[in-house]
Amino acid sequence: MHLIWIFCVYVIILFVIGIYCILATLNLVRMLIGIEVLMKAVTLLIIVAGYASGRTSLSQSLVITLIVAETVLIAVAMGIVLSIYRHTKSLETGSLTRSKG
Amino acid sequence: MAVIDELILFMLAASALWTVMTRSLLRSAIGLALTSVMLAILMFRLNNPFAAVFELSVCAGLISALFFCIITITEPMTPEKVREEGGARFERFRYLPVIVLIVGIVLRILTVKIDVKLPALEEIVDVRHFLWGHRQLDLIGQIIILLCGVFGIVILLKEIRKKGG
Amino acid sequence: MFSLLILIPLLSVIILNLSFGRLMRKTAFSLCLALFVVQILLVLLPISGGFEPIFKFNLIVDDLSRVVLFCIGIVLSSALFVGEHLIKDDDQRFNFLNLLLIALAGMNGVVMVKDVFSLYVFLEITAVASFVLISLYRDRDALEAAFKYFVLSAIASVLMLSSIAILLLFSGDTGFSAINAAIITSQHSRLIMLAMGLFICGLFIKGGLMPFHGWLPDAYSAAPAPVSILLAGIVTKTVGIYALIRIVTLVFVFNDPIKYLLLFVGAISIVLGALAALGQSDFKRMLAYSSISQVGYIIIGLGCGTPLGIFGAIFHLLNHAVFKTLLFVNSAAVEKETGTTDMDKMSGLAEKMPLTGITSVLAVLSTAGIPPLSGFWSKLIIIMALWISGYRIFAVIAVTASVITLAYFLSLQRRVFWGKLGKEFNNIKEPGFMLAFPALVLAFIIVAVGILFPYLAHEFINLKELTGG
Numbered sequence: 100m101h102l103i104w105i106f107c108v109y110v111i112i113l114f115v116i117g118i119y120c121i122l123a124t125l126n127l128v129r130m131l132i133g134i135e136v137l138m139k140a141v142t143l144l145i146i147v148a149g150y151a152s153g154r155t156s157l158s159q160s161l162v163i164t165l166i167v168a169e170t171v172l173i174a175v176a177m178g179i180v181l182s183i184y185r186h187t188k189s190l191e192t193g194s195l196t197r198s199k200g
Numbered sequence: 201m202a203v204i205d206e207l208i209l210f211m212l213a214a215s216a217l218w219t220v221m222t223r224s225l226l227r228s229a230i231g232l233a234l235t236s237v238m239l240a241i242l243m244f245r246l247n248n249p250f251a252a253v254f255e256l257s258v259c260a261g262l263i264s265a266l267f268f269c270i271i272t273i274t275e276p277m278t279p280e281k282v283r284e285e286g287g288a289r290f291e292r293f294r295y296l297p298v299i300v301l302i303v304g305i306v307l308r309i310l311t312v313k314i315d316v317k318l319p320a321l322e323e324i325v326d327v328r329h330f331l332w333g334h335r336q337l338d339l340i341g342q343i344i345i346l347l348c349g350v351f352g353i354v355i356l357l358k359e360i361r362k363k364g365g
Numbered sequence: 366m367f368s369l370l371i372l373i374p375l376l377s378v379i380i381l382n383l384s385f386g387r388l389m390r391k392t393a394f395s396l397c398l399a400l401f402v403v404q405i406l407l408v409l410l411p412i413s414g415g416f417e418p419i420f421k422f423n424l425i426v427d428d429l430s431r432v433v434l435f436c437i438g439i440v441l442s443s444a445l446f447v448g449e450h451l452i453k454d455d456d457q458r459f460n461f462l463n464l465l466l467i468a469l470a471g472m473n474g475v476v477m478v479k480d481v482f483s484l485y486v487f488l489e490i491t492a493v494a495s496f497v498l499i500s501l502y503r504d505r506d507a508l509e510a511a512f513k514y515f516v517l518s519a520i521a522s523v524l525m526l527s528s529i530a531i532l533l534l535f536s537g538d539t540g541f542s543a544i545n546a547a548i549i550t551s552q553h554s555r556l557i558m559l560a561m562g563l564f565i566c567g568l569f570i571k572g573g574l575m576p577f578h579g580w581l582p583d584a585y586s587a588a589p590a591p592v593s594i595l596l597a598g599i600v601t602k603t604v605g606i607y608a609l610i611r612i613v614t615l616v617f618v619f620n621d622p623i624k625y626l627l628l629f630v631g632a633i634s635i636v637l638g639a640l641a642a643l644g645q646s647d648f649k650r651m652l653a654y655s656s657i658s659q660v661g662y663i664i665i666g667l668g669c670g671t672p673l674g675i676f677g678a679i680f681h682l683l684n685h686a687v688f689k690t691l692l693f694v695n696s697a698a699v700e701k702e703t704g705t706t707d708m709d710k711m712s713g714l715a716e717k718m719p720l721t722g723i724t725s726v727l728a729v730l731s732t733a734g735i736p737p738l739s740g741f742w743s744k745l746i747i748i749m750a751l752w753i754s755g756y757r758i759f760a761v762i763a764v765t766a767s768v769i770t771l772a773y774f775l776s777l778q779r780r781v782f783w784g785k786l787g788k789e790f791n792n793i794k795e796p797g798f799m800l801a802f803p804a805l806v807l808a809f810i811i812v813a814v815g816i817l818f819p820y821l822a823h824e825f826i827n828l829k830e831l832t833g834g
Contacts, residue, residue: 102202108307109209112300113216117523119299120220121516123292128270129220132228134519135263136216139239141523142255144530150246152537156327161482161539162243162251163331164338165526166258168489171349172519173263175493177270178356179500179512184274186505337422337478341486344375344474348467348490352497355460 106147113140127180131173138169205245212238217300221293229267236260250327367477368422370404370434374470378463390455393462397445400469405438423540424477432679433476433607436686439810440598441469443690443803447697448591450799452501461501461591468494468595472603481529481616482539485522488571488604492518495600499588510583517570517580524567531560541616548618561617565609565626572605574664575634578657585653586706590697593649597656598690602682606663610678619670627668632762634661639769643776648696648706651777652689658766659685659732665763666747671754677746684739684814688728691807695725698800699781702793708777713786717793720801722782724808729778731811733771739814 113136120133142162149158215238219231236259243252325333332339377396381389408431426434445465452458471494474487496518499511533539535557536547548557566577573581581601585593613619613627638658645651663685666678698721699714700706715722731740744767751760795801 102205105202105206105209105308108304109213111307112213112304115300115303116213116216116220116296119293119296121520123296126225127512128225128267128274129228130516132219132232132267134516134523135232136219136235137519137523139216139235139259141526141530142251143239143242144527145533146243146246146248146251148530148534149248152534154533154537155247156325156330157538158533159248159251159327160331160335160338161529161533162248163254164335164342164482164486166251166254167342168345168486170258170263171345171352171493172489172515173266174349175352175356175496176512176515177266178353179496179508179515180270181273182356182500182503183505183508183512186508335483337474337480337483338486340371340375341474341483341490344371344467344470345486345490345493347375347378348464348471348493348497351460351463351467352493355464355497356500356503 103147103151106143110140110144110147113137113143127183131176131180134176135169135173138165142166205242208238208242208245212242213300213304217297221296225271226268229264229271232267233260233264236264367407367424367426370407370473370477371470374400374466374473378466378470381463381466390459393459394445394449397462397465398442400466401438401442401445404469404473405435405442408434408438423479425479425541426477429607429610429679430476432683433603434473436683437469437472437476437599437603439807440595440686440690441465443598443694443807444591444595446799446803447594447694450797451590451697451701457501461498464494464498464501465595468498468600472599475603476607479542480540481532481544481612484608485525485529488525488608489522491600491604492522492571495596498592498595499584501592502589504587506583506587507589510580510587514580514584517577521567521570521577524563524570528560528564528567531556531563545616545618548616552618552620558622561623562626564612564617565623568605568609568612569630571601572609572660573601573657574605574630574660575637575657578634578638581657582650582653585656586647586649590693590700594690594693594697597652597693598686601656601660602686606660606682609664610667610675610682613667614675624668624670627664628756628759631661631663631665631668632759634658635665635766636661636762639766639773643769643773646707646709648699648708648777648781649693651708651773652692652696655732655770655774656685656689658770659689662744662747662763665759666750669747669750669754669756669759671750673746674750674754677743677750681740681743681747684731684743684811687807687810687814688731688740691724691728691804691811692732694800694804694807695721695728698796698804701796701800708780711781713782713784714793715782716786718782718795720795720804724804725782726778727808727811729774731815733774734767735771737815739811739818741815742818 117133117137117140120136121130124130124133142165145158145161145165149155212235215231215234219228219235222228222231236255240252240256240260243249243255377400381393381396445462448458448461448465452461468491471487471490475484475491478484478487496511496515499514500507529539532544532547535551536543538544548561551557570577585597588596613623617623635658638654638656638661642651642654642658645654659681663678663681666674666681668674696706698718699711702718703711703714705711727738731738734741734744744763748760748763751757751763
């Protein structure tokens with residue numbers, strides 16, 4: 100069981116990296132990369148939970164569905180980012196602070 | 201055995217850190233692909249081969265390709281600008297390795313006991329039969345979300361035809 | 366039988382896009398309308414089970430699901446009418462109808478599943494459909510709002526998934542009953558509490574409660590008018606609030622920490638939402654903050670924990686869907702006729718748009734909880750439930766916030782509809798049938814439910830028992 104805890108430590112580390120990236124960046128594409136890192140952390144957590152409880156088939160099914168959903172999410176987000184780029188010709192969020200609150 | 205796992209885990213965390221902290225977006229995308237590969241190896245070692253294959257082909261392949269596309273289309277920065285932006289960026293991101301190190305060391309020292317032992321399943325169902333037999337609703341969900349993604353891309357990126365003058 | 370509610374919209378979308386382009390575009394509107402009407406009828410008539418097509422799904426359709434399915438049908442029909450009238454470009458209208466069908470499939474799925482991970486999948490479907498719908502016109506504000514919504518929704522998804530993973534460790538399966546059994550046997554373990562807390566926080570973000578509401582005002586005000594109707598009327602309620610009610614009553618053990626969490630977050634949403642709405646000068650933004658405040662009422666009713674409180678929460682969910690949709694339909698009419706949503710520029714529109722003015726007054730009074738309209742009954746039940754269970758302070762907060770609600774809504778009415786007609790508005794007229802019809806139907810529902818509720822209340826007792834538990 101000690102091994103499981105080591106995996107969980109790294110999952111928490113990945114969470115921290117992802118959240119920090121989303122909070123500290125000004126570039127929209129880097130926010131997407133931060134979200135991707137968070138998704139990887141969650142995937143690892145599901146796999147570890149499946150391994151620890153012996154239910155590998157269930158966790159693999161969940162991960163496969165999750166990967167499909169994540170891909171569609173990133174694709175649509177890229178569509179949004181490209182449309183924003185067409186409007187403003189830049190990707191710095193400094194130029195996107197018109198709507199607050 | 202645990203040593204190899206821990207080594208791969210360490211490389212996973214290191215590549216994620218590099219992905220987030222590196223200056224150029226292109227290198228970030230490569231770092232993301234590298235992180236996916238490490239994750240796939242870990243999944244393989246934890247008895248989840250199918251998920252590992254999916255992760256490799258979709259995340260390390262498709263999503264990285266998507267990122268490369270969007271970075272090449274929208275990369276506006278010339279090398280001089282990269283150098284001057286680099287300083288300000290580094291200031292914002294310099295706390296991250298410190299935080300990660302502290303969190304990692306603190307958590308390693310205090311070990312939480314997770315002793316949950318579920319009874320093993322009576323029949324070991326292969327993941328393929330499981331996915332298609334027990335989780336059909338998820339599959340319908342996948343089809344719907346793929347359709348929605350297709351619509352989204354078409355709506356967001358299609359050029360508006362000018363009607364008339 | 367009810368799995369058809371998910372499969373038929375999916376098939377319709379596929380058929381609509383395969384071939385016969387011109388024919389399909391003409392029939393798309395009638396097809397959507399037929400689907401929504403069938404859904405409303407299916408829910409009102411006592412049909413259950415029956416015809417199962419090839420797939421064998423695990424779906425649950427009890428009274429709570431029926432209420433929300435009914436709301437989905439009504440709100441989507443209103444959005445359909447408004448969208449058909451207001452979206453000028455043929456291609457955009459066709460895309461809007463398709464996305465409406467996909468959102469229908471997603472929300473029907475959310476309401477009917479019996480499995481936590483499938484709940485997540487259908488939540489994602491609804492979320493992706495919402496992002497695309499918000500950015501339908503591709504103007505800059507809408508794209509910004511969509512991106513903000515996207516980031517916060519992704520964080521909420523990550524929270525929910527990590528909670529599902531931890532629960533998987535304890536229960537070995539992701540069905541509602543399995544997780545419930547696992548939680549009951551190991552209630553006080555800190556990991557379980559952490560998992561429950563993470564899941565509820567994820568749902569708070571999706572439902573737009575304070576302090577996680579960052580995306581909501583921008584998304585509601587920047588989206589096109591029919592999409593605002595959709596978002597405010599049903600999407601936030603289904604993915605956030607319905608999921609919360611279902612999870613908390615059926616899956617999680619409803620113990621004291623969860624109750625206090627719900628009560629606090631609900632109270633903060635009510636008060637801060639109402640205060641923020643006071644200072645707004647944009648029509649749709651004020652409606653957005655008012656939505657946050659009303660959803661706080663639902664959560665506070667839920668947090669009370671007694672069967673009466675939960676019944677009040679569900680009833681208020683139904684009422685809020687109806688009157689918020691009506692208000693947004695009115696704002697769509699006003700926006701179309703005057704070309705702006707800035708309330709400082711409008712005055713005295715009731716002279717030229719009497720129907721909109723009257724229905725707006727009805728919706729406003731119902732929101733504030735004035736008898737004998739429907740909102741009065743649901744708020745009364747929630748406040749009574751809080752008072753009886755001893756949470757007196759929260760009951761007082763709820764009543765005070767009702768007064769503030771009345772204040773800002775009356776100021777909206779005064780600014781927009783009453784007073785002297787501004788000079789530049791001499792040429793406006795009442796918007797067409799497509800906008801007036803849903804407004805009339807919704808106003809009729811508000812008045813009918815309000816007047817008839819005391820007589821029909823005994824019909825709904827079984828709802829109380831089912832969710833009391």
